[in-house]
Amino acid sequence: MITSPDNSQLKLIRKLQRKKERDSSGLFVAEGEDLIEAAEDAGWTPEVLLFSGDDVEPELLDRVSSLGSGSRVIGVYRQRWAEPVGDLSVYLHGVGDPGNVGTVIRSVHALADGPVILGPGCADPFGPKAVRASMGSLFARPPARAEVGQLMGALIALDSSAETAIADLTAEPPLVLCVGAEREGLPPAVLDAAAGTVAIPVRPGGPESLNAAMAATVGLYELGNRIARDA
């Protein structure tokens, strides 16, 4: 039973709230029974696993938790990165909100066979908010990293000003749905490389666009249905 706040495992957990420490160590933290169970289901072995009351004094575990409510269990895992392959995957460019990144990891796990591919300017998928928003899908479907030039397949660029609706697109898999930051959108390098540039149509008088995670999810739904229909 850990009874000292100076314990090295507790210190590690606290340090891993910072991206710099996650990058240098290649480790990350998952909190709560649901996430720990999702990791186990996906065959991940924790580097550290501390149950409140069994392995560590509850107050000490709460003190290193990233949740206001504290945690009953905290695990430390080694980061895994997938290859950017699949009949359907999604490339995010400049999506800096960790909740959005985590949510799209969950959506890709639900609706596609490939991973979320992270380009420049995206939030760290192994940060606490992204891990939580992925609801465990991070373990089943680890993210990938790639530059635009490394993407394989037909790039389908989402652009709210495009004239073609995503439902009217014709393209053969493998497809990579490309989604940019909410204001800036996708950079010219992605738009130039795209096999098609399409919009999710918005009603007259509506907002300029959907939230980035919403747009990615609707796009995955539409393209996933397309691939299934054409198969």
Next chain:
Amino acid sequence: MITSPDNSQLKLIRKLQRKKERDSSGLFVAEGEDLIEAAEDAGWTPEVLLFSGDDVEPELLDRVSSLGSGSRVIGVYRQRWAEPVGDLSVYLHGVGDPGNVGTVIRSVHALADGPVILGPGCADPFGPKAVRASMGSLFARPPARAEVGQLMGALIALDSSAETAIADLTAEPPLVLCVGAEREGLPPAVLDAAAGTVAIPVRPGGPESLNAAMAATVGLYELGNRIARDA
């Protein structure tokens, strides 16, 4: 120029971070130029409007901001509630995350003609996180409140265990897409009243379901396309 932290307008703004104060006063706060502009575009007149440096000392405005970064402008507005009508609207039941509520307000503004209808157990749409996540759509498309029995039209219940895919549904508008909390789902009262219970199909080995806001957005996209096609 306001130079005292005891100024009544500043005190009001701070108080309105609490739901109890919003409920009793019928007011709410919007922060930042984008939201203030969205309010103006939608024809809302603020009860209070304070620009940093012009109307109030910057440090004092930052101190009542709900954002870590502080705000350049803060407005106070009177809450408005819409009627639960439209060819396509979405009913949320027990969706307690304010970010999800705000995001669905933005999605409904993009993809439907009706409002977000809030049932029991939903987050306050006029709380700071929900207002921010709506990205101004709250002003263009205020939410509605209703009990299940007050909903008009064909209720389409989203249930991840349903056997019918939402794409295979046949139903005539007006349609009300019903979305429940992520774990509990929809209560029997909604399922019993529904004209159809459908799922957004998830891949084998995928997560049990999508995030509530994602499910609502995909459902609105699918039903909106259906209505447009059949019109």
